[in-house]
Amino acid sequence: MALHLDHEVMPLPLRDPFRIARSDHGAGHVATTLIVELRDDRFPGVVGVGEGFPDRFYGESVDTMAAVLPALLAAIGEPAPTPDGLASAGAAMDQAIAHNGAAKCALDIALHDLVGKVLDQPITTLLGLTGSIPPTDFTLGLDEPAIVAERARRAASFPALKIKVGGPADIPTLEAVRAVYDGPIRVDANTGWQPDDAVRLLPALERLGVELIEQPFPAHRLDQLAWLQERSSLPVVADESAVTIRDLRGLVGVVAGINVKLAKCGGIGPARAMLEEARELGFRTFVGCMEETSVGIAASAAVASLAEWVDLDGNLLLADDPFEGLELGRDCRWRLSDRPGLGVARRAVRSATLV
Numbered sequence: 001m002a003l004h005l006d007h008e009v010m011p012l013p014l015r016d017p018f019r020i021a022r023s024d025h026g027a028g029h030v031a032t033t034l035i036v037e038l039r040d041d042r043f044p045g046v047v048g049v050g051e052g053f054p055d056r057f058y059g060e061s062v063d064t065m066a067a068v069l070p071a072l073l074a075a076i077g078e079p080a081p082t083p084d085g086l087a088s089a090g091a092a093m094d095q096a097i098a099h100n101g102a103a104k105c106a107l108d109i110a111l112h113d114l115v116g117k118v119l120d121q122p123i124t125t126l127l128g129l130t131g132s133i134p135p136t137d138f139t140l141g142l143d144e145p146a147i148v149a150e151r152a153r154r155a156a157s158f159p160a161l162k163i164k165v166g167g168p169a170d171i172p173t174l175e176a177v178r179a180v181y182d183g184p185i186r187v188d189a190n191t192g193w194q195p196d197d198a199v200r201l202l203p204a205l206e207r208l209g210v211e212l213i214e215q216p217f218p219a220h221r222l223d224q225l226a227w228l229q230e231r232s233s234l235p236v237v238a239d240e241s242a243v244t245i246r247d248l249r250g251l252v253g254v255v256a257g258i259n260v261k262l263a264k265c266g267g268i269g270p271a272r273a274m275l276e277e278a279r280e281l282g283f284r285t286f287v288g289c290m291e292e293t294s295v296g297i298a299a300s301a302a303v304a305s306l307a308e309w310v311d312l313d314g315n316l317l318l319a320d321d322p323f324e325g326l327e328l329g330r331d332c333r334w335r336l337s338d339r340p341g342l343g344v345a346r347r348a349v350r351s352a353t354l355v
């Protein structure tokens, strides 16, 4: 077999505790991601790096990823090192296994990185996309209002903040943030609200300058999402309800916006297709992320020119990003390296154990 894949389970200590409405009790201090390295006998010495962040909400863990990666690798065979070859590999993964977006994402990103290096092209050139993308917002997890406000003050240079809600003190939190921050606030309830909560909070959200409401209700409650969107002047954005491109048509007329994440939908190729179809269907588009390293963020930034809103701050939430090569401009726009592939590499100081 020409392709060889190694993976590494990588714990990622977080800079600040990060909790969301559906977090496990005690969670939020360390995230766990999975990094892969892909080698191809046809191109000795070239290594493609990929990342997939498993989220139990979507049925994935590092163990399920490790279990399905060999099957995904077998499914893609020996893809041609071309954009068409990348698209065929993505389709082959989807045919082989239905879900497992983070596992597909890791392999898809590594393959894009490898092909970019083989062709000596940065990832955006390979994709035919511009590297000029909207600025990223910065996300603050659930906590006491005064703590969230202090973090908002520290993040005041970002042009927008994303505030996790669905806790016991949503309005005091948003009021405390508004007292120290002038820019747009995006709220994300991560399925944590009931319709009664949303209707009660809506006037305050509008008064406080909230820009959008992300995933207020459970993923399958499209009826509730549509009900709120009808009553809200603010766009409602689907995240947990919009896992892959196959979810888009069912959301037409339900929500105004879609949050696309590589780790949900299966990587760079699927995210690009999902963003393009979402735009064609008339949705407003958001590119989001998990608590990922610069590998996942660079891969997401590569397609972020297709989005209106960008929430690519996962690597900024880490105490120590194990990768380097991606730079955040003073305007809070990610600048992809002009090196071939993703343009990110491991920091030299960190020791790694591949299994």
Ligand SMILES: [Mg+2]
Binding pocket: 188, 190, 214, 215, 239, 240, 259, 288
């Ligand atoms: Mg979300």
